[in-house]
Amino acid sequence: MPDISTTMIIVLCVAAATAGWIDAVVGGGGLLLLPALLLGLPHAHPATVLGTNKAVAIVGTSGAAAAYLRRTPVDVQLAIRIGLAALAGSMGGAALAGGISKDALRPMIMAVLVVVAAFVLFRPAFGAAPGAAPAGRRRVLLTIGLAGLGIGFYDGLIGPGTGTFLVLALTALLHLDLVTASATAKIVNVCTNAGALAMFSYQGMVLWQLAGLMAVFNLAGAMVGARMALKKGSGFVRGVLLTVVGALVVKLGFEQWG
Template identity: 35%
Template sequence: MEFEIYAYFVFFFAAFFGGFIDAIVGGGGLITLPALMAMGVPPHVALATNKLQGSFGTLTATINFAKKGMINFNEILIGIVFTFIGTCIGTYLILLLNADFLRLIIPFLLIFIFIYTLFLPKVGESDRHSRLKPKIFYSLFGLILGFYDGFFGPGAGSFWTFSMVALIGLNMKKAVAHTKALNLTSNAVSLAVFVLGGEILWFVGFLMAFGQILGAFAGSNLVVKKEVKFIRTMFLCVVFATIVKLIWDFF
C-alpha cells in the first residue's frame, strides 16, 4: 500500500504515544490500531502491522524494567511458559471460532476492574498479602490471559496488572513491569502467526516500531520515577477508554 507523506508522520507519532501509554499501564493499541485504520489500512492488515510495531514497544519496556530490577524472571518464568501455551491455543481457535461473545462479556469485566480500583484508593500502593501462591497464579492466569490475548486481546494488559495486584498482592509498579514481560510472550506468538500469514505492512510496521521504542523507553522510565498514585490514575483512564471503545465497537 502507498500513503501520503503526512500518513507516515501519523503512524510514527501514534506509535510513540501508544508505546508511551502502553509502557505505563497498557492499552497502547487504543491509539495505534485506530491510527492505522484511519489511514485506510484494512482491518486484518492493521491488526498484523499493529502486532509487529507493538512487539517492539513491549520488548523495550521489558528490557528497561529488567535493567531497573523491577522484574523477577524466576518468579514469572512459569507464567511465561503457560502464557505461551495459552496464546498458542487462543490464536489457533480464533481461526475456527467467532469472538463476538467475548466482545459482549469483556466490557463488563473491565467495568468491574474500573469500579474496584476506583473505590479502593489504596489498592496497588504497596505489596500486600498474596491470596494465591504465585506458581498457581502464574500457571492459571498464564493459560487464561494468554488464551484471551491470542483469541481476542483488548484489555489483556489491564487484566494482568489488576490480577497481580488483587490476587498475589504486588504493588502496581511491579505489576506493570511483570505485565510487560508476559505481554511480550503473547505478542511474540501472535506476531509469528501474522508473519506466516503474510499480512504485514513491513515498512509502516518498522517505522512505527521506531516510534514504539522511543515511547516505551520514555514511558517505562516514568513508571520508575512516578508514585503509584499517578500510575493508578493512568490505569483507570486506560481501562475506561478500553470499555468505551469495546462498547462502541459492539454496537
C-alpha cells in the same frame, strides 16, 4: 508499505509513540494502537491489523521490559513461567483470530474497558503497596493459568488491554504493587506478543514495512513511559490507568452510538 497517505502514516506513528508510553506505564497501549490501525487500514483484513499491531507492540514492550528490569526487583523466573504459558495461549488465540470481524471488535473492546475502569475505580488502595507475604504455590499456579494461558489466549485473539489485565491479575493474585506488577507484566507481554506474532507471521498477516516504521516510535514512547513510572510510583500508574481507560470508553462509545 500499504497505499495510505503521508498524513495517515504520521498519525499512526504518533499513535504508536503514545501507545508505547501507555503500555510501559500501565499496559493497554493496544487500546489506542489497534483502533488507530483499524482507521488507517480500513480495507485490510482484521487479522492483518492484529498481526501488524503485534509486530509494533513487541518492540516497545521489549524495550520497556529491559528498562524495568534494570531498576525494579522482579522474580524473572516466575515471570518467564507465566510468560511461557502466555506464549502458548496467545498462539492458540491468534490461530482463531481470522474469524473476528471489525464490527465485533469495538463493542468487545468497550466491554473490556468498562470492567477495568470499574475495578480500579472502586478499589482505591489496589496496588498501592506490596502484600505482607509472598503468594503461595496455589496462587502461583492460578496466576500461570489465568494470567498466562487465559490472558495469553485473549491477547492472541483480540489483544487490546492485555497489559492492563496482566497488571491487574498480577497485583491481585501475587500481591504485587503496581510498579512491580507492571514490570512483571512486560516480561509476560513480550511472550504473548511473540506467540501471537509467530502465528500471524506464519499466516502472512503482518505489514512489515509499516510495522517497522511504527515500531521505532513505539519504542521511544515506551522508554519514556517506563522511566516516568519508575520515578513517580504506583499512584502515578493508577492515575494514568483511570485516565486512559475513561477517555477510551468515551471515545469508543461516541464512535458506536454518536
